[in-house]
Amino acid sequence: MDDEASQLAALEHIMSDASAEPIKLSYGLLRSITDNFSNEIGRGGFGVVYQGVLRNGDVAVKKLLNVHALPDKQFLEEITCLKKAQHMNIVRFLGYCSETQGVLCEYNGKSVLGEEQQKLLCFEYVPNGNIKHYLQQDRSQGDDWPLRYHMIRGICQGLHFLHRERINHLDLKPENVMLDAQMEPKITDFGLSRCLDQGQSIITQNILGTRRYIAPETIDKGEISFKSDIYALGIIIIELLTGIYKIDLDNLDEYLDNIDCQRARKCAEIALNCKDPDKHNRPTIDEVTHDLNDLEKKFPWSSTEQLAPTAFPGTELVDFYPLELRFPFMPNQEMRCEISLTNKHTDAGVWFMIIPEVRNKYDGRLIGFMSPMYTIAIPLFRKSEEDPPLDYEKFKVLMFITGSDVDAVNQQLSTLCFDEGASI
Numbered sequence: 493m494d495d496e497a498s499q500l501a502a503l504e505h506i507m508s509d510a511s512a513e514p515i516k517l518s519y520g521l522l523r524s525i526t527d528n529f530s531n532e533i534g535r536g537g538f539g540v541v542y543q544g545v546l547r548n549g550d551v552a553v554k555k556l557l558n559v560h561a562l563p564d565k566q567f568l569e570e571i572t573c574l575k576k577a578q579h580m581n582i583v584r585f586l587g588y589c590s591e592t593q594g595v596l597c598e599y600n601g602k603s604v605l606g607e608e609q610q611k612l613l614c615f616e617y618v619p620n621g622n623i624k625h626y627l628q629q630d631r632s633q634g635d636d637w638p639l640r641y642h643m644i645r646g647i648c649q650g651l652h653f654l655h656r657e658r659i660n661h662l663d664l665k666p667e668n669v670m671l672d673a674q675m676e677p678k679i680t681d682f683g684l685s686r687c688l689d690q691g692q693s694i695i696t697q698n699i700l701g702t703r704r705y706i707a708p709e710t711i712d713k714g715e716i717s718f719k720s721d722i723y724a725l726g727i728i729i730i731e732l733l734t735g736i737y738k739i740d741l742d743n744l745d746e747y748l749d750n751i752d753c754q755r756a757r758k759c760a761e762i763a764l765n766c767k768d769p770d771k772h773n774r775p776t777i778d779e780v781t782h783d784l785n786d787l788e789k790k791f792p793w794s795s796t797e798q799l800a801p802t803a804f805p806g807t808e809l810v811d812f813y814p815l816e817l818r819f820p821f822m823p824n825q826e827m828r829c830e831i832s833l834t835n836k837h838t839d840a841g842v843w844f845m846i847i848p849e850v851r852n853k854y855d856g857r858l859i860g861f862m863s864p865m866y867t868i869a870i871p872l873f874r875k876s877e878e879d880p881p882l883d884y885e886k887f888k889v890l891m892f893i894t895g896s897d898v899d900a901v902n903q904q905l906s907t908l909c910f911d912e913g914a915s916i
Contacts, residue, residue, distance in 0.1 A: 496521050503614070504546050506586050508820065510830035510869035514575055517587040519610050522553050529555060536667070538683050543617060548820050550617035551586060555610070564590075566683075567611055573685040574613070576657045579867050580811065580832040581650030583670055583680040584616040618678055620671035623728070627666060627737035637756060639675060640732045644759060646677035648784060649811070649834065651725060652777045652865060654679070655718050660686045662716060664724035665705045666731060674814065688718065704738065708769050719771040725780070726766025733759050741767075755791040758783070781865070785836065810835055810842060810862075812889070819874045821881075827874040833889075835862040846870070847888040 499521045506512040523529060525544035533552065534541035544551040556567075567590065574585035589612040620626075623643065647669055654661055661668075662684040670678045684700055695714045699706065707723035709715040731737055733756060734747045748760045762783055768774050775783070811834040819827035835842045842862050848854040856872040 496524065500525070500546070503551075503587060504548050507546060507549050507551070507616075508828050508830075509871060510578075510584070510832065511871060514571075514585050514614075515587045517589045517612075517614060519589050519591045519612070522555075522589055522612050522614065525551065526553050529553075536681070538681075544614070552583075552615045552617045554613045554615070556612065569687070570613075570682050570685060573659050573682045573687060576687075577654060577659060577679075577682065578869070579650055579653040580676065580834060581646045581678055582653065583618060583678045585613070586616065587614040588612065589614075615680070618670035618672050618680075620673065620675060622671065623666035623669045623677065623732070624737055626671060627731060627735065636735070637753065640735065641755065641759065642675070643669075643671075643677045644729050644732050645784060647679065647725065647728060648777065648781050649836075650677070650679040651721060652781050653867065655721070655777045656865070658687050660688050660716065660718055661721050661724075662686060663701045663705075664721050664728065665702050666728060666737060667702075669728070686716070707771065709771055715771075717771065718776070719774050722766050722774045722777065722780070723771070725777075726763045726768075726774075729759060729763035729766065733763060755787060758787045758791065810844065810889070817872065817887070819872075821877075823878055824876045826876050829872050829874070830869050831872060832867060832869050833862060834867040835864060837864050840864055845890040846872070847890065849886040849888075853885075 496518060499515075499517055502515055503517065503521070506515065522544065525546060526542040527545075529540075529542050531543040532540055533543045538558075539554045539556040542553045542555065544553045571588050574588075577585065589610060592609050626643075651661070651664070659682075661679065661682065663681055664679070668679065668681040670680050672678060695716075699710060699714060703711070705724040705727050707716075707720045710720055727741070730741070730744065731739055733751075734744075736747075739747070748757075751757050751760060762775075762780060765773070765775055766780065812831065814831070817829045817831060819829045821827060831846075833844060841864060844860060844862065846856075846858045848858075853875055854872055855875070856870065860868070860870070862868055
């Protein structure tokens, strides 16, 4: 019990510290926090996902169904990919379990003690389902386009990070993109992922995944590369663009011809290039994100197109997550929360400064630098107090692009505010 208690404390620490590394967890602990695997929240071809409860939040525990079909080497490859995949648009990996349990079973009419292998993965809990569920809801196809564009942007940012880290997802589809409380998309399920060098392609005889999102060269020749993910991305963008899950890809013209929004038309062009049957004609994810950056400069939202309610208003320099900081209150103990900043520029670094409204209450990395297209998790610390705070407090974030002269810095400087909920 002491070991389980210490593991629980360690897992809760990881939940509150975005920079903490995933850890090995015991089967007993995962069984305990999921109430003996009683709260099923998802199911796929490789496993069942259960909701787990901690004192400072919920987690998702994926229990693999057929562990004998997943060799230890492949399980290790998945864990390796998950440990490297730390980005605001990727579901956060918290820990793993690989244990052999003794079980009592019947054999030839006698009770014998056998062994049952267990393999499980633990992630942050993402409450708003996945993009498949979102698209299957009954809604007007046009009314929520800004939000769907926000999802397209987030998926591209997550995939850009994966490919930069040489991770080929290989199972990108709407079911594997979750939506958090702010409707921010988060890529998940790295069971088929491979770590490849840039430009590398390999041939496999074991073609897995959902056929609709599998690239033609993979189906025909077993060839996989980073362009395999780009093909799947193109299909997902089309589905988000039209608002229709599993839209007939052979009859897209009637939908795309009716698009009267310039930003959506450009997204359609990007998507069609991504799903080109010839992988050599598909763009890289660098080119896709560059096109999206240009798109946002050329086609700003018109007066009739409001930004997605979850999109942070005010700047094109940096993405923020979360928009509301929550410091779990513990009497007379230092409280900790994380903010994730993503530099959206492809060719310029950004300096930032975080300024609390009440400066003497907070410590942490309040000033720093981000390289182009880079995401960092910044821990902020609130000093210990006897009583929980009564009101929200504001922060300001100041930013400017590197290499600018004083006048350019003054032009680029943006001031943003976001609320801090001091207790949960």
